[in-house]
Amino acid sequence: MIDADATLKALAEPRRREILRLVGERELSAGQVATHFDVSRPAISQHLGVLRQAGLISERREGARRIYAAIPGRIEELNEYLTGFWGEGLAALKVAAEAEQRRPSHSAD
């Protein structure tokens, strides 16, 4: 199972979502990513670190450069996690509602 907490915290930041979108289109060096934003390069470097620790992007060394790219499949895993912990609840609600219809004398709390 993915680290849902780290993944959601990483995605909760608009700038990081934009970075992820960029490296999802094509792999980019840290400096290339930084040129797309008005913030300083160290700020981007920190964002990249958060995304990498969350397992959303990969890092590859190429000389002095660091090339980053989105890791395929992570979003699907997150979707499965989210659907999972909500899907069970919805199923339970549905079953409860149907049972309720067949037992109108049921005294709820």
Next chain:
Amino acid sequence: MIDADATLKALAEPRRREILRLVGERELSAGQVATHFDVSRPAISQHLGVLRQAGLISERREGARRIYAAIPGRIEELNEYLTGFWGEGLAALKVAAEAEQRRPSHSAD
């Protein structure tokens, strides 16, 4: 389109995910939700406000009580948003990665 920023920020908090899971199983009053946690009731009330403003839960008045329940479909919308903004580039990456797994002769990392 959903408010992805508010939704992700709301879900980035572990306590709020647990609350969402609770009211996803069955609708609960604010006080009932609070009994599941060690934090104070106002803290829970604030969390419920964040979840409600993100459109993840609904609020219904029942006398002096407030009954909360998960809103079905929100997670699906979030999933669509996440899958969408990764774009075709990432889909291509995923296909390439899967092809890579079937061709272990190509060693790269």
Next chain:
DNA sequence: GTTTGCCGTAAGCCATCGCTTACTATAGGC
């Protein structure tokens, strides 16, 4: 009308976060 129970709001505290300006580390050109 007063009291009791349920619950949101206000104000303040402390931790975390995102950003900045240094500084350090590594790779390569000269």
Next chain:
DNA sequence: GCCTATAGTAAGCGATGGCTTACGGCAAAC
């Protein structure tokens, strides 16, 4: 060796976030 380019790290700052206690607003019971 020296210098430049690329990029992560450290320290500090202001803003945000989650928590607490105190309070105010409603609804029902008496």
